[in-house]
Amino acid sequence: MSHLKAVASRTLQLALVLWAVVTILFLMFRLMPGNPMAAYIDPTFTVEQQQALMAQFGLDKPLWEQYFIYLGNLLQGELGQSFRYREPVAERIFALLPNTLILTFSSLFVAYAFGILAGAYLAWRRGSAVENAAIPLVLMTRAMPEFWLGMVLLAVFSFWLGWFPAGGTRPAGADYDSLWALYTSRDFLSYLALPALTLAIYSQGLPLLLMRSNMLDVMKEDFVTMARIKGLSNWTVVVRHAARNALLPVMTSFAIAVGYQLQGNVVVESIFSWPGLGRELVNAVSASDYPLAQGAFLMIAVVVILMNLIADMLYALLDPRISHA
């Protein structure tokens, strides 16, 4: 029962965090230097459009009243009109979200599959020359700027070897019947390969190091010693008994990694001209498209906060020993 209560209180807490982030965003965009209406109204909009937006966001009302109108609009998914695209921000953002999620999840699946196996292997080979060389190398990959790694991969695999296209999601002029047809096409995979590899190389360090240190801890536990005493084979002990238990915290870190990954996406999407949320945020900020910038930021923040919540819940679910004191 306390379990349910803990989940509820944690959800409430994160709802408060979300509210705080939304408020910070409101203040940032309204208190910026210059015309307070610039957050929603572009001078090139027609008079009717300007008046419609004035009414919708209450831009002629006092700040506190605007704040409540803003919250109300948010709850209805109303984020205003993009200056550049002349279409609702919410539509634009939901159209880009799948691209970002596909990139994030495909790179993280590769990173976690590799990181878990390599981490378990390194724990098993503890103290060997392989381990001594691998750990500093893994730390080095964590120290790389992701966009630099992307640049090197582009220069080698795209410009020199010509194996992969340099950017985008589809060949010029190609048209697909549906998004599904695009995402399942061979071309799409070749466009996805380099940005996903870039992000995967950067992210494999976290699961690898976590898996390794968990394995080292678990191998010292009594039940592993017991399994050895029972005369079970080395393979059975390592895989069936130790690895399964070491895996739990690594799996919960996946949700956190999704949140961190969304930050890395900002630069990697820009390098590979990947039409996702991060690149849109950068372009919107450079072009002073404030409603779009606000919407893209908010979407990224929502995913980060949601992933923090999921990580917490998974943690409690997978390891019942965690108390909710």
Next chain:
Amino acid sequence: MHDLALQKPGLVGRMFRSLKLPLSDPFAVFGLAVYATFLLTAIFADAIAPYDPTEILYTPEYELASDLRPGEQGFILGTTSLGRDIFSQIVYGTRSALIIGITAAFMVALIGSVVGLVSGYFGGWVDAVLMRLADIAFGIPFLPFVIVLAAFLEPSIWNVVLAMALVLWRDTGRVIRSQVLTLRSRGYVDAARVCGSSDLKIILRHIAPNILPLSFLYGSIAIGWAILTEASISFLGFGDPQSISWGYMLQDAFASQALAKQAYYWFVPPGICIILVVSAGFFITRGYENLLFPKLGR
């Protein structure tokens, strides 16, 4: 005369000793050596760099010295498309990287330590408020936040420092708080309280010195974060166009088709410098972990 020998070491000496530099770990020593090298390069940049990093250079034949390969015409690492010396840019880039890295790390470590000390020591509603603030900071995606901030502020290297000070104290603050929670119930703290020490004195004299290594540890992680963030921001074009940084060099190279030209000599060295400085921070951190948490036995 002999009471001179009993004299306590000076304040600087005591501070240095309480940092507990991990000098027995070879990787940590390597990290400290990398820091020292880059620090010297930054200080003596004027003497080391053969050219002004923003100067447009010409060959003796009065042609623009653009896109020269390493070694050509005596340019150690070649030149950029605009005829600027890449080696000199690397050297001066060290300066802006370290200025940002050290100030941002100092801010993060300072704010995080103060929050952790106050939160952990006083507990109660102060603790509740500060930790909710930390929760909010954890809900802010950092790099997007810096980008949005850059939209409203003049392009400057200090935006990164400001954003880090506003957001990244959260990790340091939480860790130090939990450390303070275990420290404040120790016998010597109770003893100090019984002797009538004020809260401020207890915090500064008895608790703060014990968390100093942790602050330093998080500070050295923050140096890496700051340098990586500055590089990303400059790369995306929100940096200060007046100051040469490694991120700016990478942006310049990317925008000037260095990838298609296969000009590895242009965009590989700045990346290597970033990796060296940031991983040096990681190695020092690892050395500290062995020292602070010997039970981990890594």
